[in-house]
Every structure is written in structure tokens, then in C-alpha cells.
Amino acid sequence: MHALNPAMMWKHRVFYLFVIPFALLTVVFGLWPIVLSVQVSLTESYTALQPDPTYVGFDNYLKIFADSRFLHSLYKTLEYTALSVVFNVSFALVYALFLSSKHVKRLGTVFRLAIFLPVITPDIAGYIVWKWMYNQNFGAVNALLNALGLPEFGGIASTSTAMAAILIAELWKHSGFYVIIFLTNIMICDPHLEEAARVDGAGYWKRIWYVIIPQLRPAIMINSVYALIQFLKTFSVVVVMTKGGPNFETNYVSYYAYQLFDEARYGEATAMASTLFVLVIGLAYLVYWLNSRSDWR
């Protein structure tokens, strides 16, 4: 820790000047709302917005953990996150390895554009199109499955397929981002190592497994942490496509908390927000820690 040294601070005042707008926005629209949120989570909902709210300690936390719908929501959120992280990161890794192969160099840019386009597409627009593509009458998804003679897909209307439907739409939206990160990292892999393995007679798959993938470990870690934070917070897709349904199948924590906020149950809503926040930090750190110690390939 640096002791407060007014003389030094005055000498470098120009840097404080540079940092003021950034600091102001971070505090006013970042830290203050977090503090408010935690504070509201400790108050009685109907007094939360009054100048002198009633503090009830951890009552709201006890309340949400006694709420079976919240526990279900939490479970569904974790299940969805785990599946999404695995599918997104592994698809992105495989596809990035494919795109970096010398065989498809000539059209590499086109393929990359196609997969990255959804990343910059406004999410509302993308998810609305997906919602309609799953529609039983208008939709392209079942029309395509029919044309191929495959069984129909229930999409967002059926409890057994709603999660898969959302997962596919989100994979479409986000995986391009992970692909680009993997591609950037594949490009900085040491070519000498691969060459040496080739000289030693290692085939393509062996080189991928024993030479390339170990070098991509930091990228796998970064993508996993990113995806974890991303999918724990899943919100837009639910708002647009399912509104938490059918039968609370996709009622993930972000959406549930938002709904309670809408019903003026501020205390419980912010208690859920804080819980999710702790979960995000905890799990992100856990992945980071696991990765830095285990010796996997």
C-alpha cells in the first residue's frame, strides 16, 4: 500500500485529471449501483426505495434459499452454463483448428466472416429470428428437418427441448468470438515445435493433440472463464425467446431476479443478484485455479 503523499499526488495531478472521467463513470454507474444493490438486499422490499428503509439482515437471502422456484432456477442456470461452456469452447476449438488448416486457406476469410457475423449482430434481432425459425408453422428449422426426413424438433415450445433450443441460438451468437480467440492463439504457436514433431514422424492428429493443444492451454482457460461468466448471466435470449418458460424450464437466475424486480420485490431480487455475483466470481476463480494447477493436455 502506498501512503497518501499529497506532494507526489500534486506533482502528478495531470494524471488524476486524465483519470477523473473514467473514475467518475466507474464509481457512479458501476460501484455505487453494486453497493446499492447489496444494501437493498438487506432491507424489507416495500421500504427499500424509501429514504429510511427497514433493515432485516439476511432475511431476503433466507427467503430466496427457502424458495423452491429459486433453487430450481439456480440448478437450471448451473446446468445450462455447464453445457454451454463445454459445447461452445469445444466447438470453437475444433472449428478454429479446422480454419487454421492449410487446406482451407484460400477461403479462410469468408469462413471466418460467416462465423463472426453473429457476434456483432444486435442480440435482440438475432434471437427474434431464431425464435421464429423454431416456430411450428413458419419456422425454417422443422421445415428443414422434414425435408431431410428427420423427426420434428420441439424448439422453445416443449420442456424437453427448450434448453437445447436456447443453447443452439446462443452458440450461433457467441461461438465466433471464441473461435477468433483460438485462431489468434494458434497463429502464435511456435512453428518449430510442430516441424520438429513432423520430422520425428508424428501424424496430423498426433501433432494437434501433443503439440498444438498443449500450447493452447492459456487460450482454453481464457475462453472457458469468458464463457462461464457469459452463460451464468444468460438473460437476453430468455427475454426474447422463452420468458422463462415453458414450465420454468429456462427461468435462469438473471431472468427470475428481473421478474421479481418488476413485481417490486426488490429485496429478494437484489439478494439473487448478489448470490449470482458471488457465484460468478467463485466459479471463474475456480476454473482459473484448477487450470493453473492440474497438468492436463
Next chain:
Amino acid sequence: MSTIRPRKQKKLRRERMVKISLYVLGFAVSFLFVFPYIWMFACSFRSTEEILTAPLRLWPEQFDFTAYQDILELGGISLWTYSINSFFYTLTSTLLTVLVTAFGAYALTRKPKLPGFRLLRSGFLLTIMYPYMLLVIPVYLVMYYIGLLGSMWGIILFLSVGSIQFFMFEQFFKSIPAEIIDAAVIDGASETQILFRVVLPIAAPIVGTVTLISFLLNWAQWFPVLVISRTPGTYSLPVALLSMNSELGTNFQGIMALATITTLPVTIVFLLTQRRVMEGMAAGAVKG
């Protein structure tokens, strides 16, 4: 000699087969990713009967602009208002993001040890970890306290700090060799001179990239706009699209038309600048 040539030919043929099948795979995946755009575009021009008879058709039978005429006014507000709001929010907040995060990241990387700077950086990282959608709820309270609820400037200010932008600038400023700045210090240049004569000229490309990426990201923002707005008069295109989605009574073609309009500006910007955008985003992310 005679056995080698057929074997070599065989190997060449096999390599060509591999190449062809890889291209087929690449095209198939790319097509699946681009399909929603084509479908959205086509459906916005087709009649309900046409869609029901051939849902998979990728090009409209004829260009029927009825759906576009139907959405010229939404919820009593002109489509132009939503569009102008969108451009106004996006351009203004992009300009502010670039200025605010560039100066902020510059100060924090040049003098990380000044009192308070490390604390500020940690505080910033914390706000990124907070579930964004849930941050916006208490932001409603903050906006209420500071009197910016319902104001367009409230929306713009909220959109003006971005994590990926900060990391891109931080990454860049860290990569400037210390010798360059030390030389300027020895020459007696003031900090302002160093910034404007030494750092800014070499920072031009990164400023351009961050501007582009901020434009693309801020265009898509919808939740802050929805939460801070008090009337649909301050809605942007994505929010108008969302409220059309929640309405009862479905105007499917109208929704596809509005989705096309919402997607078009960013798609054009991205296609013109794709390489920079992809490299920039990857660079910003690798740091985070």
C-alpha cells in the same frame, strides 16, 4: 520407378479428396451461421401464404415492401425517431467511450503506483464481474437519485464505459517501449506534450479500432435504454424491436423487416472493416 508414380498419384488424389471435403464442411458450417440473416431478409418481403408453402425459400418471389410500410410507425412513434435515437446514442457514446477509456487507461498504465490508481482498477474489474443485467436494476435507482431517469444523456453516459475498450487501450499503452517516453521526459517535455506529441500519433490505429468496436457493441445495447427510458420516445431500434416482439398479435413480416433494419448498419460497418474488428476484439479479450 514404376511403383512410385501410382503411389504418388494416389497420395495426390487423396489429398485432393481431403481438400474438397474440408471445403464442403466449411461451406456447410458457414451456411448454417449465415442462414438466419438470409431467412430474415427473405421473409421480410414475402406474404404469409408464400412463407407457409415454402418456408425454406432463400430469395423472395417478389420484393413486397408492405411490411416495411407497416412499421413506419410503431407504438405511435415514427421509425425515424427510433433510428435517429439509435444513431445518436451509438455515435455519442462511442465518442465518449473512446475519450474516457483512452485517458483513463493511459493514466492507469503510465503511473500504476499513484495513490488510488490500483484501487480504481480493481473497482473497475469488479463492476465487469457483476452480472450486467442486474447492475442495470440498481442503475435505475442511481439515475433516479441524480435526476437522469428518462434522459437521453443518462443512457449515453451509462453506455460510455466499456471493458473490452479499456483492455484494448491498456494493452496498447503497455506495449509502448519505455525508452520512447523516457527520451521525451529527458528532453523536458511536459506530460501533456508527451501525450499529444509522442503517444497520440502512434495510437491512431488503436483509437480507430476501438471506435469501430464501440460502435458495433453500443448499437446492440438495449437493456440500459429500456430501463432508463420513461417513454417509448427515447427507445432505440433494438428496444423498439423487443417491444414489437412482446406485443400480442403478431406481424411476423413486420418483425423481420425491423430486424433487418436493426441489423443492416452494423453488418455493413463490420463487412467493410472485418479484419480490424476481429483482430481488435481478440486482442482486447486475451488481456481480460
